[in-house]
Amino acid sequence: MKRKSQLLILFAIVLNIYSQQIPAYLNSEINIDERIEDALSRMTLEEKVAMCHAQSRFSSPGVPRLGIPELWLADGPNGVREEIVWDDWITAKQTNDSCTAFPVLTSLAATWNPDLAYEYGKALGEEARYREKDVILGPGVNIYRTPLNGRNFEYMGEDPYLASKLCVPYIKGVQTNGVAACIKHFAANNQEINRNSINVNISNRALHEIYFPAFKAAVQEGKVWTLMGAYNKLNGQFSCHNNFLLNKVLKEKWQFDGVVISDWGGTHNTAEAAENGLDLEMGSHVTVVAPFTPGVYNSFYLANEYLKGIKDKKYSEEKLNDKVRRLLKLNFRTAMNINKPFGSINTTEHSQVALSIAEESIVLLKNENSILPLDFNTIKTVAVIGDNATRSFSKGGGSAGVKAKYEVTPLAGIKTNFPKSVEILYAQGYNDKSSSLKAELLKESLDIAKRADVVIFIGGLNKNANQECEGKDRASYDLPYAQEFLISEIKNVNKNIVFVNISGSGVAMPWVNNVKGALQAWYMGSEAGNAIAKVLTGQVNPSGKLPFSVPFKLEDCGAHSFDSLAYPGNSTDVYYKEDILVGYRWFDTKKIPVNFSFGHGLSYSTFEYGKIKANKTLLQRGDSINISLSIKNNSSVLGSEVVQLYIRDLKSTFIRPYKELKSFHKIKLAPGKSESVDFSISESDLQFYNDIDNKFEAENGEFEVLIGSSSNNIRQKIKFKLQ
Ligand code: GLC
Numbered sequence: 001m002k003r004k005s006q007l008l009i010l011f012a013i014v015l016n017i018y019s020q021q022i023p024a025y026l027n028s029e030i031n032i033d034e035r036i037e038d039a040l041s042r043m044t045l046e047e048k049v050a051m052c053h054a055q056s057r058f059s060s061p062g063v064p065r066l067g068i069p070e071l072w073l074a075d076g077p078n079g080v081r082e083e084i085v086w087d088d089w090i091t092a093k094q095t096n097d098s099c100t101a102f103p104v105l106t107s108l109a110a111t112w113n114p115d116l117a118y119e120y121g122k123a124l125g126e127e128a129r130y131r132e133k134d135v136i137l138g139p140g141v142n143i144y145r146t147p148l149n150g151r152n153f154e155y156m157g158e159d160p161y162l163a164s165k166l167c168v169p170y171i172k173g174v175q176t177n178g179v180a181a182c183i184k185h186f187a188a189n190n191q192e193i194n195r196n197s198i199n200v201n202i203s204n205r206a207l208h209e210i211y212f213p214a215f216k217a218a219v220q221e222g223k224v225w226t227l228m229g230a231y232n233k234l235n236g237q238f239s240c241h242n243n244f245l246l247n248k249v250l251k252e253k254w255q256f257d258g259v260v261i262s263d264w265g266g267t268h269n270t271a272e273a274a275e276n277g278l279d280l281e282m283g284s285h286v287t288v289v290a291p292f293t294p295g296v297y298n299s300f301y302l303a304n305e306y307l308k309g310i311k312d313k314k315y316s317e318e319k320l321n322d323k324v325r326r327l328l329k330l331n332f333r334t335a336m337n338i339n340k341p342f343g344s345i346n347t348t349e350h351s352q353v354a355l356s357i358a359e360e361s362i363v364l365l366k367n368e369n370s371i372l373p374l375d376f377n378t379i380k381t382v383a384v385i386g387d388n389a390t391r392s393f394s395k396g397g398g399s400a401g402v403k404a405k406y407e408v409t410p411l412a413g414i415k416t417n418f419p420k421s422v423e424i425l426y427a428q429g430y431n432d433k434s435s436s437l438k439a440e441l442l443k444e445s446l447d448i449a450k451r452a453d454v455v456i457f458i459g460g461l462n463k464n465a466n467q468e469c470e471g472k473d474r475a476s477y478d479l480p481y482a483q484e485f486l487i488s489e490i491k492n493v494n495k496n497i498v499f500v501n502i503s504g505s506g507v508a509m510p511w512v513n514n515v516k517g518a519l520q521a522w523y524m525g526s527e528a529g530n531a532i533a534k535v536l537t538g539q540v541n542p543s544g545k546l547p548f549s550v551p552f553k554l555e556d557c558g559a560h561s562f563d564s565l566a567y568p569g570n571s572t573d574v575y576y577k578e579d580i581l582v583g584y585r586w587f588d589t590k591k592i593p594v595n596f597s598f599g600h601g602l603s604y605s606t607f608e609y610g611k612i613k614a615n616k617t618l619l620q621r622g623d624s625i626n627i628s629l630s631i632k633n634n635s636s637v638l639g640s641e642v643v644q645l646y647i648r649d650l651k652s653t654f655i656r657p658y659k660e661l662k663s664f665h666k667i668k669l670a671p672g673k674s675e676s677v678d679f680s681i682s683e684s685d686l687q688f689y690n691d692i693d694n695k696f697e698a699e700n701g702e703f704e705v706l707i708g709s710s711s712n713n714i715r716q717k718i719k720f721k722l723q
Pocket of ligand 1: 076184
């Protein structure tokens with residue numbers, strides 16, 4: 001016993017000596033800010049400047065001399081991108097970098113399920129950690145201002161509240177793995193046309209009420225560790241070094257303590273990059289065709305020119321130190337985080353997460369005569385028609401594309417999940433080579449449609465150029481490749497058509513009266529086909545709700561109701577003339593009917609909404625109103641409903657949208673069961689941004705709570721007064 005205690009004492013002494021020897025910045029027992037100061041004090045000016053810009057396409061240097069590792073970044077929001085070569089956009093052709101392809105973020109938004117958003121982030125973060133990435137470049141939360149934006153599929157729809165409620169848990173899930181999430185693209189990158197140079201002219205009110213909230217929630221609630229600047233200018237200055245956006249709003253007002261990363265090539269000059277809040281410059285100069293040019297990274301704006309400027313006292317060294325403090329903090333949170341897990345990749349758990357999100361994201365748009373779920377007592381032959389039935393969507397579409405370990409296509413999912421007794425026929429119907437139909441493709445389709453009891457048409461967009469991909473906007477709101485014509489021809493031989501629209505944004509649907517059933521599916525990744533098939537058979541009861549409105553025609557949209565300066569702008573500027581009236585805020589206020597509304601989604605169940613009960617109808621400032629109502633599943637199948645709460649300001653000095661989403665609950669109910677759903681309304685839910693006094697405020701007066709199963713299907717209302 002004596003010997004053992006002697007050994008323990010000896011060990012304690014050694015440990016004590018050791019702990020006093022290791023430098024503070026390497027001692028994880030010490031407060032992170034002290035570690036940062038210690039590291040900073042040991043760094044040379046050259047090492048500090050080097051840390052502020054890339055050393056390769058997707059990495060930035062640490063300080064080898066001090067044992068501070070480099071940081072590795074990877075796309076993207078719905079999966080960990082394959083390895084790219086050191087200094088070009090081409091694949092490294094590795095064989096060990098396939099990943100789970102998760103559904104795109106619009107798909108996640110359509111679930112209206114914050115718990116799933118957390119699972120999503122956690123699984124993605126595990127794959128990023130396993131691949132030794134310190135930053136995953138997502139989520140994207142740019143608002144869906146126009147259906148034509150090429151990257152809508154990467155974002156979370158038209159409503160800032162929905163995007164806020166889903167990006168926060170996603171970020172938390174990612175960051176539990178010691179991997180930084182990266183909220184992007186800040187701000188107002190809502191189109192791809194001229195994205196690298198266009199100057200977005202936008203009001204302070206529209207920024208604070210529509211375009212900022214998801215970013216603010218990511219910072220203040222999600223505690224996101226990095227943020228990516230947008231390519232475009234905002235009110236005259238490039239977003240990646242925009243003093244108003246990055247210094248005034250993000251770092252001073254919102255107290256962001258993380259790292260601002262430029263979009264790749266989004267940095268344009270040293271003076272602004274030095275002073276306006278950019279911390280890490282990525283992707284400048286290095287063009288697609290330029291293979292590794294020795295020293296190319298020294299030509300970055302925050303490289304040699306910046307170093308010289310610091311030495312000449314042209315730029316503030318204190319601002320440089322602020323950048324480096326943030327970068328060191330990011331490093332301690334990720335690469336140097338000794339508690340970070342090992343991660344995991346391509347696991348069955350991740351596949352299950354991908355499947356659950358996909359299943360809950362599918363939106364049942366229409367279900368005439370309950371054609372869905374398919375009744376296999378009467379359906380013996382199914383004709384599957386459409387090029388999208390056999391397509392994989394995980395790759396392509398730009399930086400969010402991934403090399404999926406596997407992807408179940410819709411046709412494969414149907415073959416797997418439909419009863420073995422059902423005969424499944426397939427015809428491509430159309431292809432992406434021409435905008436008119438090939439005679440033989442048409443004939444093949446009609447031949448199988450004639451033989452079938454039901455036609456499952458699987459069409460939509462396909463992430464090709466102008467069909468939703470980065471760098472380009474859609475050429476039209478219509479379905480491409482003459483799909484509408486094909487549907488009308490099919491209807492002449494078989495009226496039992498179910499349309500599965502695969503896309504990341506709304507499309508014109510003049511044909512929707514020609515089909516009995518319609519589903520909005522998404523680019524849903526590895527488990528896409530299984531999710532679609534399970535909704536068609538009824539193994540899954542659809543519960544998705546649209547995260548954006550689907551107008552009858554493009555011209556009905558706010559962004560398309562003015563001149564071309566409102567969209568896509570001229571060669572230099574675009575003006576957000578619809579201001580705060582984006583999406584349903586526009587259609588409601590202007591009383592424009594839409595084909596399918598924001599928040600719309602049917603179910604195989606039906607839900608009854610009880611009367612609203614409120615504990616008061618006079619709201620004092622600083623107080624809250626508790627509202628509850630019972631929701632009953634009066635069907636024979638288990639189902640989930642998203643109960644949405646909107647607020648309307650009945651009288652206001654400033655123009656306000658007719659109503660705005662301020663809360664929602666997704667509830668699962670067994671057949672015949674009912675549940676009380678509770679909401680709490682306080683003054684902050686009633687506010688608008690007064691851009692004369694530059695603050696959020698709510699005016700006294702009468703308001704209305706509107707509760708419904710979609711923005712257009714309000715089931716209960718109640719009025720109250722703010723005093
Ligand atoms: C791209 C995208 C951005 C992506 C980055 C790296 O241009 O705008 O979202 O993360 O560059 O690929």
